Amino acid sequence: MDRENTYLEQLNESQREAVLYDGGPSLVVAGAGSGKTRVLTYKVAHLLQQGMPPYHILALTFTNKAAREMKNRIASLTGDNMAQHLWMGTFHSIFYRILRYEAEQIGYRSDFTIYDTSDSKSLIKSIIKEMQLDDKVYHPGMVQNRISNAKNALMTSRSYAQNREMIEHDQHVGIPLFREIYQRYQNRCFQAGAMDFDELLLQTNILFRDHPDVLAKYRDKFRYVLVDEYQDTNFAQHLIVTRLCELSRRIFVVGDDAQSIYSFRGANLDNMLRFKDQYPDCRIFKLEQNYRSTQNIVNAANSLIVNNKGQIPKTVFSENEPGQRINIYSSYSDYEEGYLVASRIMEMCMGENGNFSDFAILYRTNAQSRILEDALRKRNIAYKVYGSQSFYQRKEIKDIIAYCRVVVNPHDEEAMKRIINYPARGIGETTIKKILAATTQHQASIWVVLCDPHRYNVLLNDATVKKIEKFCNMIKTFIENNRMLSARDMAESIVRDSGMATVIVQDGTVEGLSRQENLQEFLKAVAEFCALRNEEGSNEVKLADFLMEVSLMTDQDNDKEENTDKVTLMTVHSAKGLEFNNVFIVGLEENLFPSQMALDSPMALEEERRLLYVAITRAMKYCAITYARSRFRNGKINACEPSRFLSDMDDRFLLWDEERANIRKRPDNLSVGWGAPSYRGLSPVPERKNPLIPLSDTYEKTEHKQVDSLDGLHTGDTVYHSRFGEGEITALEDIEGAGWAFVNFKHLGQKKLLLKYAKLTIVKKASV
DNA sequence: GAAGCCCACATTTTT
DNA sequence: TGTGGGCTTC
Numbered sequence: 001m002d003r004e005n006t007y008l009e010q011l012n013e014s015q016r017e018a019v020l021y022d023g024g025p026s027l028v029v030a031g032a033g034s035g036k037t038r039v040l041t042y043k044v045a046h047l048l049q050q051g052m053p054p055y056h057i058l059a060l061t062f063t064n065k066a067a068r069e070m071k072n073r074i075a076s077l078t079g080d081n082m083a084q085h086l087w088m089g090t091f092h093s094i095f096y097r098i099l100r101y102e103a104e105q106i107g108y109r110s111d112f113t114i115y116d117t118s119d120s121k122s123l124i125k126s127i128i129k130e131m132q133l134d135d136k137v138y139h140p141g142m143v144q145n146r147i148s149n150a151k152n153a154l155m156t157s158r159s160y161a162q163n164r165e166m167i168e169h170d171q172h173v174g175i176p177l178f179r180e181i182y183q184r185y186q187n188r189c190f191q192a193g194a195m196d197f198d199e200l201l202l203q204t205n206i207l208f209r210d211h212p213d214v215l216a217k218y219r220d221k222f223r224y225v226l227v228d229e230y231q232d233t234n235f236a237q238h239l240i241v242t243r244l245c246e247l248s249r250r251i252f253v254v255g256d257d258a259q260s261i262y263s264f265r266g267a268n269l270d271n272m273l274r275f276k277d278q279y280p281d282c283r284i285f286k287l288e289q290n291y292r293s294t295q296n297i298v299n300a301a302n303s304l305i306v307n308n309k310g311q312i313p314k315t316v317f318s319e320n321e322p323g324q325r326i327n328i329y330s331s332y333s334d335y336e337e338g339y340l341v342a343s344r345i346m347e348m349c350m351g352e353n354g355n356f357s358d359f360a361i362l363y364r365t366n367a368q369s370r371i372l373e374d375a376l377r378k379r380n381i382a383y384k385v386y387g388s389q390s391f392y393q394r395k396e397i398k399d400i401i402a403y404c405r406v407v408v409n410p411h412d413e414e415a416m417k418r419i420i421n422y423p424a425r426g427i428g429e430t431t432i433k434k435i436l437a438a439t440t441q442h443q444a445s446i447w448v449v450l451c452d453p454h455r456y457n458v459l460l461n462d463a464t465v466k467k468i469e470k471f472c473n474m475i476k477t478f479i480e481n482n483r484m485l486s487a488r489d490m491a492e493s494i495v496r497d498s499g500m501a502t503v504i505v506q507d508g509t510v511e512g513l514s515r516q517e518n519l520q521e522f523l524k525a526v527a528e529f530c531a532l533r534n535e536e537g538s539n540e541v542k543l544a545d546f547l548m549e550v551s552l553m554t555d556q557d558n559d560k561e562e563n564t565d566k567v568t569l570m571t572v573h574s575a576k577g578l579e580f581n582n583v584f585i586v587g588l589e590e591n592l593f594p595s596q597m598a599l600d601s602p603m604a605l606e607e608e609r610r611l612l613y614v615a616i617t618r619a620m621k622y623c624a625i626t627y628a629r630s631r632f633r634n635g636k637i638n639a640c641e642p643s644r645f646l647s648d649m650d651d652r653f654l655l656w657d658e659e660r661a662n663i664r665k666r667p668d669n670l671s672v673g674w675g676a677p678s679y680r681g682l683s684p685v686p687e688r689k690n691p692l693i694p695l696s697d698t699y700e701k702t703e704h705k706q707v708d709s710l711d712g713l714h715t716g717d718t719v720y721h722s723r724f725g726e727g728e729i730t731a732l733e734d735i736e737g738a739g740w741a742f743v744n745f746k747h748l749g750q751k752k753l754l755l756k757y758a759k760l761t762i763v764k765k766a767s768v
Numbered sequence: 769g770a771a772g773c774c775c776a777c778a779t780t781t782t783t
Numbered sequence: 784t785g786t787g788g789g790c791t792t793c
Contacts, residue, residue, distance in 0.1 A: 063782040092783045117781085141778060197783050232782080265781060365779055370784090385779085421769090552783060573780050595779055611780080634778055635784050 005079055006043060013034075015312035016187050018285040019043045024281035025245075027230075027272070028254040032617035033292030033579070040228055041070055043252060044086065045077040047224055054085040058222040058244070060237075062229045064553060066577065070228075072138055084536065087222065091237050092197060093552045095204040098218070099195075100548070100730050105211050106203055108193065111544060113405045114551035115189065115196040116657050119414035120144055127184050127550065131177065131442065138175060147182050151198035152234045152266040154205055157186040158545035166574035191414040191445050201236035208243045219247055230275075234266040242278070249279070258305050261573060261611050263603070273312065284313050290617075292324025292579050297623050298655050308606045325655040327624040328646060333725040334368075334587070334631040339374030341584050342624060345567060346379050348582065350623075356382055358581035360568040362615045364593040368586065369569050371632075376567060386570040392553060396504065396515040397522055401550060403494045407478045408544045411445035420450075422501040426467045474498070491526040495519060570588070572615040583619035585612070586626040589640040645747040708758050710739040717768025719743060726763060745763050 008016055015035055018028050019042045030036035044059055061067040067089045075083035085096060096114070103110040124140045124147075150160050160166055161179045170178045189195065208215040225245050227233065230253040233241070245251040253275065260269045276282055290298050298318040307309070329344075331337040345359050361372055361383075369385050376383045391397060392559070399422060405415035413436075421427045427579060438449050438456040449456045451472055453465065460468070474497070482490050495501050504515050529549060530541040538545075568580065587593055593612065598604035616623055627642045646654075707713055710732055717729045721742070731742040739755040 061782085066782080090783060114783095116783090200783085229782080262781075264779085267782090367778080367784090424769070426769085571780065574782080576782080592779095597779060608780095632784070 007045065011038070011042060012289060014285055014287055014289075015039050015042070018287075019046050021283055024249050025275070026252045026285065027275045027713065028252070028285045028287060029314060030254055030256050030287040031290055031314060032256060032259060032614070033290040033298075033318075034287035034316065034425050035291060036256070037070065037228070037577075037764075038285065040252075040288065041073045041077065042252050043226065044070070045074050046086075048074070048078050048082050052212055052224060054082045055087065055641045056221065056223040057088075057226070058094070058224070059085050059086060059088040060094065060228065060241070062090060062093050062232060063577075064093065066228060067093075067319075090552065091240070092200050093232075093548075094554060095200050095240070096528065096548060098208065099200060099203055102207055102214055105214060106207050108190075108195075108203075109409075111409045112193045112195055113409045113412045113415065113547065113742075114200075115192075115194045115414055116551070117144075119194070120185075120196045122417075123188055124185060126436070127181055131180065131184075133177060133181075134422050138177070138181065143178065143181055146178060147185060148196075148198050149266060150182065151196075151202045152236050154202060154236055154239065156202070156206075157182040162575075188413065188440075191411065191439075191443065193409045193411045193445070194414070194433055198236070201234075201240065204240055205236055206242075206266075208240065215243060219244055222592060223248055224250045224252070227251075227253040228255075231257050231260040231269055231272045232267040233271050234268055235271070238268070238271040250745060251279075258308075258575065258610055259614050261576065261607060261614060263607055273310070279557075288314055288316050290316050290318045291320070291597065291618050293318055293617060294320050294621060296323045296325050297616060297619050300326050300649055300653035301613050303646060303653060304609060304648050305613045305615065307648045308609055310606075324622060324650075325653055326515070328654050328656045329624060329626040330642070331626060331628050332630060333376075333637075334371050334628045337373045337586055337628045339378075341372065341586060341624075342375040342379045344584070344624065345376075345381060345582075349381075356565045356567045360570065360575065360578075360580040360582070360618065361583070361584045361586060362570060362572045362575050362618065362757070363586050364572060364595060364611075365587075366571060367633075367694070372569060372586065381567055382565060383567040383569055386562075386568065387574045391518070391521070392550070394515075394518055396500075396518050400491070400495060400499065400519065400522055401547070403478075403498055403500075404491065404543055404547050406475060407482050407490065407494065408547055409721075410447035410475055411447045413439075416446050416450075419498070420471060423503040425471060425499075427464065427471065431460060431464050431468070434460065455754040466646050482543055485543075486530055487541050487543045488527045488530045490543045491523055491546075495523065534597070534605060554566075572611050575618050576614050579618055579620055581620050582622040583615070583624070585625045586614045586627075587631070588625050588643040588646055589631065590643055591612035592631070592640070593643055594645070609645060609648070649700065654683075708739075708755050710734060713739075713741065713755075713760075713762070714766050717732070717762055718764040719760040729766075 008019070011019060012035070015038065018026060018039050028039055030039065040059070042569060043546055047057060048054060056069070059067070059070070061070065071083050071088055073084065074086070075081070089097075099106070100112070101106070103112065121140055121144055124143050125135070128135050128138050128140060128143070150157075150166075155163065155166075157179070160182055167176075167179065170176050178596045189199065208218070222244050223757075224243060225248075227241055232255070240254075241251065255272050255273070257272055260267060260272075263269065276284060284686075293301075295318045298316055302316060329340055331340050340362060345356070348359075349356060363369065363372070366387065373383065373385065392401070399419060402415040402418040405412045406419060410416070417432065420432065432651045435446060435449050435453065438444070438453070438458045439446050442449070442456050444456065448460065450468055453460055453468060478494060480499075481493060485493065500519070504512060504519060506512075507515070526546055527545050533545065572585070591599070593644070594605055594608035598608045616625075625646070627640065627646070629640055630637050631640050646756060707719075713719075713729060713732055715729050715731060718728050719728060719729060727743040729741055730744050733740045733742070740754055741760065743760075
């Protein structure tokens with residue numbers, strides 16, 4: 001009891017109300033930084049404290065990481081090991097677990113494996129090819145999206161084919177055969193004993209729809225259902241939750257409509273907006289006090305988001321210190337933007353603000369990271385980029401996982417294709433093609449055909465048949481051994497006996513070495529997984545168990561170097577749910593943020609706006625927003641206009657200029673342009689009111705003349721180029737009457753420039 | 769069957 | 784710019 005009182009004291013009034021309320025469906029509308037996770041955590045802890053057994057509680061999150069963290073927090077609140085037995089995890093991992101158990105009911109085998117996005121894509125590509133369709137018309141990415149949307153809307157390939165509206169639509173937009181592709185895709189997945197991510201949810205719905213007894217069982221099992229990030233659930237997820245709670249009506253969902261940023265993946269904000277129509281007797285709790293950010297940051301974010309329509313009315317406020325206004329910085333190019341951000345971070349770190357790890361740079365697209373990385377590196381600022389290439393996306397990791405998948409489920413076509421000739425064993429493309437053709441023709445899985453090619457009339461020469469036989473025997477041995485061995489031993493055996501180890505060790509290149517390390521890392525992860533499970537009481541941890549875990553993992557889930565002092569670089573999407581003392585949001589330009597793709601749709605535009613809202617509200621103490629006037633994109637320089645979102649925000653919370661003095665004093669910041677825009681959304685291009693040190697101007701005013709020929713230039717002179725910055729001339733040359741300069745740029749190294757176009761200015765003459 | 773070359777291409781991505 | 788896919792070549 002004491003313990004309970006202590007933790008209830010840690011909540012504010014509305015938080016506590018939400019935690020204590022037990023009268024039916026609850027919706028917690030939680031503004032950014034208002035303690036959403038806290039409420040969820042305490043709610044679960046409270047339920048446990050009230051005597052509800054943990055295995056009756058289902059808590060659904062959006063990431064494995066969120067689930068893990070919440071579990072840990074609950075464990076430390078309740079102080080016992082009850083948290084371990086909670087059903088807490090992502091929709092996908094929870095229902096994967098349930099579907100494996102109930103596989104028979106829906107006609108699958110319990111060893112079915114998961115196709116990740118690239119597996120699906122690759123399958124779709126091969127289907128399009130098989131059907132001899134034009135992949136310009138049937139663009140694989142588009143097809144994949146469309147299948148995903150259909151599944152999210154619970155439309156199976158069969159119901160799709162029977163849906164007149166869909167058929168007519170497809171005919172109208174010139175993809176009449178889409179339904180055939182979907183059908184084949186579905187068959188092939190089924191034959192392979194594989195489900196893609198969306199299929200997991202679809203099949204769960206089918207399971208609950210067609211098997212009332214099973215549904216009843218899980219309704220009884222899950223007496224309390226909690227959902228985090230409800231604004232980002234799709235229809236399939238929504239329906240699963242609805243079904244489970246229909247009788248108990250003990251549903252507790254938490255979300256923030258202003259932070260819905262995944263509609264492009266089928267998330268449907270309506271699930272949340274219509275909660276009160278769905279449950280007329282529900283209670284709605286609003287968490288409006290933001291504990292994370294300064295007043296200025298909260299106010300600025302609010303002034304942005306009011307421009308959106310269709311929200312749940314709420315007033316997010318902060319009682320923290322007022323804080324600084326949001327700095328808006330403009331720069332002349334993306335390059336300078338990076339320089340500016342790096343300089344600011346350096347400057348702030350030199351001051352009292354301390355650690356690099358207190359800083360995050362957020363951008364709209366991953367492609368923006370490179371230039372920022374360069375700038376940070378030049379300043380010797382340690383950084384970490386999230387979300388670029390995840391551990392599990394690396395080739396060698398995908399290879400070893402593919403082996404694991406084949407051992408658990410040899411029918412898994414995509415995994416099989418991946419490894420059948422890796423390491424090379426002379427089973428080439430032609431052979432695989434023939435096998436696959438037989439596969440489709442006889443409606444048999446790839447493994448069935450491989451084991452007996454002759455029976456399926458695959459025409460192969462004797463040598464190939466031998467090779468396939470040998471391969472199959474290897475896999476059969478693995479499968480046999482897998483019955484006895486633990487996941488750990490099995491994984492090691494696969495690496496060793498498949499020949500992967502040999503191939504990778506032989507490769508003496510740098511990449512080879514890193515591959516070796518990654519494989520080691522993987523084996524270590526398997527070992528750790530086994531050890532952990534053993535500690536939790538499982539005596540024999542099998543490969544399938546590990547695979548189940550790993551198939552639904554992303555790189556977000558394994559932060560390693562957590563406590564190192566590094567600046568965080570990530571997309572705004574992946575920053576959701578995180579917080580940093582100091583946040584830089586870069587690239588606030590039309591066509592970038594908001595994205596070009598969003599411009600013709602008001603809905604999409606609102607989502608972009610929410611995205612910026614998310615970005616701003618990550619900041620606790622300090623926030624800066626930058627935009628560039630020109631940006632290098634798709635191989636050329638584009639002129640940019642500042643984002644409309646800048647003019648959405650109330651100027652009272654922004655600081656459009658100033659604070660430049662300290663940076664501008666630095667001698668080496670010549671490549672940084674400090675525009676002081678008078679922009680307030682009216683004029684499309686901000687004018688510089690006070691050109692403090694705009695580059696070109698500086699040089700003109702300080703009597704540095706532009707040079708466009710060899711006259712007056714000497715080796716050793718220091719010159720300035722508007723995009724490349726400062727550099728020293730290493731050589732001059734006259735080629736067929738045109739003057740060329742070889743310049744060693746400070747940041748970019750050697751470049752060869754045609755003087756006529758390069759518009760160099762002399763910064764300093766060589767002192768001879 | 770692997771390496772090399774050229775061309776087209778280019779959001780966001782908790783699962 | 785940089786990457787990935789498809790094609791050609793050895």
